[in-house]
Amino acid sequence: MIQLFHVSKDYEGGVPALADLSFKIEKGEFVFVTGSSGAGKSTLLNVIFGSEQATSGQVIVDGRNYSRLPAREVPGLRRKIGFIFQDFKLINTKSVFDNVALTLRILGLGNAEIRSRVMKALTYVNLKHRANFKPLMLSGGEQQRVAVARALVKDPAILLADEPTGNLDPELALKMMQLFQEVNSRGTTVVIATHDQAMIDRMGKRTINLHGGRLTRR
């Protein structure tokens, strides 16, 4: 499902973020990417998502090699991926409902189906009662859960999550993890970047460990 061959990523000024990464994540796998701050977790997720280009190496997602993927085909691939951003990336002028619905509107679903799926997703993240609120009226934890609902509502083939429980209390964080596990059990490949070691230990899943952009465990 996701393959990386000798992938490196340097930022401006030659600052290395990822160095010679090679690994494979199978379809339906549940993987944690871990490491300390600045280890390259977010960069790795961005490279897999295609929002950042690798400086060298090959990134293959769902059988498509980013280095050979025409720009017009990128949106099609992204529609198969759900991404929970660390900074949530919610549209502040739209309601919680519209934020979650947008992803289904882009897929071209009808109104009735959108309503039913959005309300179901908001119920999963305990935010049904906040459907008409604007993001800025919500707490950080609630905004994070909106981002989770938006990523899950389209039943993505791949779920990428960057610190998805960073703003949640332990109880809610565990609930979110259970939700990701449930999604995974339905066939979605899940890749979660986190530095919450206790959570990683509790879940007992495969871990890709980064240090200074290099792989230390896979």
Add this chain to the structure above:
Amino acid sequence: MISTTAMIYTVIDGLRGLRENIVTTVLSSLTVAFALAIFSLFIIIFANLNSFVEGMGDRTHIVAYVKDGALSTKNGVDEKAVEKVYKSVAGLAGVVSVEYISKKDAFKILKTEMKDNQALLEGVSPDILPASFEIRLAADKITAKDIRLVVESLKDKPWVEDIQHGTEWAERFGAILGFMEAAAIFLGLFLGGATIFIISNTIRLAVYARRDEIEIMRYLGAPNIYIKTPFLIEGIAEGAIGGLIALVALFVGDLVLGIYIPKELVFILDNPFSLLLLFILLLLGGLILGVVGSIFSLGRFLKV
């Protein structure tokens, strides 16, 4: 590809954008309306003056005055000589009609024209007025050059005393119309360019205001057409609204200017097109300005 449902959402989104950016929408629409109304007014005046000049074909004529005694005998008019001249003049290229106005006829006409001042003509002999040939040219032969050709072939005739014609007038009017035509093209290009610039900047501002939303839509996998369509709809709507405002402004302007313009000149404001055609032209003009402005802006500021 984008589904029909997704396309409907983008159209709704574009219309919502109009409402959310109501101030810029109103200003852009008024700019379109102003440009279209000014340009249309200019075209209407130009079209009316042009058709007025074309109508001059009936009125533009040449008058050849006859030398005293040239076409007469002791007993009066020499009918045979008049007939001969008549035939030779009628045979000239471009001439559609020739009328002989004798001294008596000329005096009768003068009397009719001066019916309120008959006393002035008391004791005046009809002989003081010259006889003449009134020559009318075909409607397509009223350019200065064509009039001059006929005049040239008449002026050396022995019976001709003097020739009056509208060459100079036609030349001047033709020059004014030529200038107006060039001015209309310049004005159209200038106003069109300025309007496209303003619309493109309005869309640019809208793109800038929604840049975070655009970035998020890209991350969610929205195709280019899905991202661009709402802005295109905004431009189209601003153009169309501007076209409709221009139509109303022209009607109101016609009513107001009609009060202040002298009666003899009111014809320059007559709508030479049908109401439906004017409506379609203004709407189409607004749409074209809106679409071009949006596309120009999206091409430059929304490379996705």
